[in-house]
Structures are given as structure tokens and as C-alpha cells.
Amino acid sequence: MRRFTAFGILAGTMIVAAGCKSMIVFDPKGPIGAQQRDLINLTMLLCLIILVPVLILTAWIVWRFRDKKNNNAPYQPIWSHSTKLEIIWWGIPIAVILVLALFTVHYTYALDPAKPLVSEKKPVRIQVTSLDWKWLFQYPEQGIATVNYLVIPERTPIKFELTSDGPMNSFWVPQLGGMIYTMSGMSTTLYLQADETGNYMGTGANFTGRDFGRMGFTTKAVAQADFDKWVAEAKASKNMLTEEGYQKLALPGASDLMTFASIPSGLFERIVHEYSMSRGAPPGITLKAKTLSGEKALEQSEGGQLPPGNNAQKDIHQMGNSGHNMHMNHGK
Incomplete structure (x- = not known):
């Protein structure tokens, strides 16, 4: 029985070690x-x-000091102190x-995810939006977009700008780099690069509801010439992503692979600021909100939130509707 147990442990260790590859x-x-x-x-x-x-x-201790059959000797330990051993088992850790x-x-x-990669090539910008339950990838410089798949040029830095139009998720392409969260109301940056052509698994690594398991995507790393060819083919597809089309796409539900020949200007920025500015001020990148807390009015920068439990939000909407208390002074 002991030999069988030892063999099982050895076999299990070999299987686990082989699986690491x-x-x-x-x-x-x-x-x-x-x-x-x-x-x-x-x-x-x-x-x-x-x-x-x-x-x-x-x-070794378990084996050396194990109890044996017919052992009637009393248990009488003799305790001692060893400075050398104390130094070893405290010093090494x-x-x-x-x-x-x-x-x-x-x-x-x-x-640092936002640290640019050293390269002679200009980074390719890709704006990532996690939806329920799909991924939208916008290429603002190329004017195209995809759903649930990515195409990137090899040996070229990729600057991902990430946000969420729904629950928080996490963007992860394991063979290219670690995951980073996508959160509504904010934009995070992640630089990655593929040094070889190939298809790499991507996934949403955060539980977000019913179909979160279908939020996988494929990242295709191709040569620069093939990337340019793919961009030209995407532009020729004549499948336009409009504002109305995006609103339908953002509805909860899984999606197949999709390619869009054009995207609405500033869509990614509006997705971000729809959440960051919707409390205390109408959505907008250049607006500041005046919020009321009790009897004192406090001016907050964009993204400010109104305190719960009072009529501040109601009052601020009335102020916003009057058009006399909102100023276009972003960045000052």
C-alpha cells in the first residue's frame, strides 16, 4: 500500500509538471x-x-521520530536552544x-501598463469597450471597428484605451501581457506588443452575468502588409456603425464576429463621459457642475458626485435647465 501511494504521488507530480508546459x-x-x-x-x-x-x-522528522510497534517508552522531550539554527530559519526567509x-x-x-513601449514604430491605438456580453474594438486612426476579434500588426506597440459601457470587466490576452480592468466612467491605458504572428486567446476575466463565458475574443497578429490589407478590406465592407447601431449593440446579449467600415466620431469619449458626468451635470467633456450640499454650494470638477440623502441632484438639474449656472471652462 505504501509503494502504491508513493507511486501515485510521483505520477501526480509528473502530470502537474507536464501540464505547466x-x-x-x-x-x-x-x-x-x-x-x-x-x-x-x-x-x-x-x-x-x-x-x-x-x-x-x-x-525527515515524521520518519525519524515516528512511533513504532511495541514502543512503551515514555514521551520525555528534552528542550534546547540553538542560536545557529535560529539565525538560519529566520535569516533565510x-x-x-x-x-x-x-x-x-x-x-x-x-x-506599468500605461508606460509606452520602446520602439521605432508608431503605436497603433485601439479603443476597447466591454459590453454585455461582447467586446467592441475601435481603431480611431483607421476609422474602423470590430466586435469580438482583434487584428494587430506584429512587432508594433499597441496602445489600448479601455472603458466599459456596463459592468466592470477585465481585458486579458495572456500571451501578450497581464489583464487590466475596464470600468465605466474612466479610461485606462495598456501597452502590449506581439513579437510573432499568430492567433492569441483573449478573454474577459471578470464575472458579469449570464453570458460572461462567451466574452472570449481572438487577437490576430499579422505582418504589417497584411494588416494594411485587412484595414482596406474592412473599409470596403460598407457596414457602418452608427449611433443608433451602437445603442442596439450595447444592449445585453452575446454577439458574433462583426466588422464596421466606419465609426461615429468621438464615440469612445462619449461612452466614458456618459458615466463620469451624468451625476451632477449633463453628459459632456467640457462641462463643470455646481453641486449643493445642505445650505452651501460647492463647485466640483468633472466627475463630481452629489451626496445622497438630500435634494441636491434635483436642484442641480433645475440649475442646469435654467442655463445660467453651467460654464464651459474645462481645464481651467
Whole structure:
């Protein structure tokens, strides 16, 4: 029975170790993904410096001091203190934590999602909007958009600008880099790059309701010539995304792959500010709101929220309707 148990443990360990090779985060295809893989490997190595000796000592102690049959000797431990051992089992973990802290600080700055990638090529901007339950990708410089799939040129930095028109979600292409959240009322930035052509899995890694499991998408990295050809074909598709079309697209429900030859100007910015400005002021990027709290009026910058439990919101809408208290002084 002991041999069977030992064989089972060994076989299970081999299976788990073999499965690590198929984990896509350990097979990065871009500079960000490669640095994140290195950080994961380094962290695991530092942890194993502590974990492996502890497991070995635990097994040895259990075996060395196990109870035996016909053992009638009384349990009379003799306690002693060893300064050397105390230094070892306190000093090594402290040293590991310090080393890990140094690497954590380094990678925190190196892997800042909004930090531009060093490249001779101009980044391609893609505006990402998570919907219920689909992804809208806008290419503002190319004037096109897609739903549930991405096409990017290889060896070119991609500047993702992300928001949500609905529940918070998280954008993740594991082989290119770590995830970043999409949240309504704000825009976040993420730089990624694919160093090889291929199809890479993308997903929404946050639970958002009924069809959240269908929010997967494919990121296709292609050569620059193929990317330009795809853009030309998308423009020739004559499938226009209008304001009315977007309102229908934003309704809850899954969606198939879609390509749009044109997009409404400023759609992404309006999605962001619809949430950031809808409390205390009408939607708009250049508006400031005056909010009332009790008897004192406080002026807040864009995105300000009215305190609950009073008539401030009602009053501010009346002020906004009068047209005398809203000023176009954004950025001053």
C-alpha cells in the first residue's frame, strides 16, 4: 500500500509538471508577457528556497521520530536552544523577502501598463469597450471597428484605451501581457506588443452575468502588409456603425464576429463621459457642475458626485435647465 501511494504521488507530480508546459502564460509572445513570465519564475524560485527544505525536514522528522510497534517508552522531550539554527530559519526567509521586495519594486515600474513601449514604430491605438456580453474594438486612426476579434500588426506597440459601457470587466490576452480592468466612467491605458504572428486567446476575466463565458475574443497578429490589407478590406465592407447601431449593440446579449467600415466620431469619449458626468451635470467633456450640499454650494470638477440623502441632484438639474449656472471652462 505504501509503494502504491508513493507511486501515485510521483505520477501526480509528473502530470502537474507536464501540464505547466501548456500554460500559455509561460509561453509569452511579446515583451510584456516575457517580463511577467520572468517575474513569475523568479518568485517561484525564491519561494522554493524556503519551501523545499521545509518539506524535506518535515518528512525527515515524521520518519525519524515516528512511533513504532511495541514502543512503551515514555514521551520525555528534552528542550534546547540553538542560536545557529535560529539565525538560519529566520535569516533565510528575511533575505528572500528582501530580494523579492527589490524585484517587486523594479517590475512595478517596468511593467506599468500605461508606460509606452520602446520602439521605432508608431503605436497603433485601439479603443476597447466591454459590453454585455461582447467586446467592441475601435481603431480611431483607421476609422474602423470590430466586435469580438482583434487584428494587430506584429512587432508594433499597441496602445489600448479601455472603458466599459456596463459592468466592470477585465481585458486579458495572456500571451501578450497581464489583464487590466475596464470600468465605466474612466479610461485606462495598456501597452502590449506581439513579437510573432499568430492567433492569441483573449478573454474577459471578470464575472458579469449570464453570458460572461462567451466574452472570449481572438487577437490576430499579422505582418504589417497584411494588416494594411485587412484595414482596406474592412473599409470596403460598407457596414457602418452608427449611433443608433451602437445603442442596439450595447444592449445585453452575446454577439458574433462583426466588422464596421466606419465609426461615429468621438464615440469612445462619449461612452466614458456618459458615466463620469451624468451625476451632477449633463453628459459632456467640457462641462463643470455646481453641486449643493445642505445650505452651501460647492463647485466640483468633472466627475463630481452629489451626496445622497438630500435634494441636491434635483436642484442641480433645475440649475442646469435654467442655463445660467453651467460654464464651459474645462481645464481651467
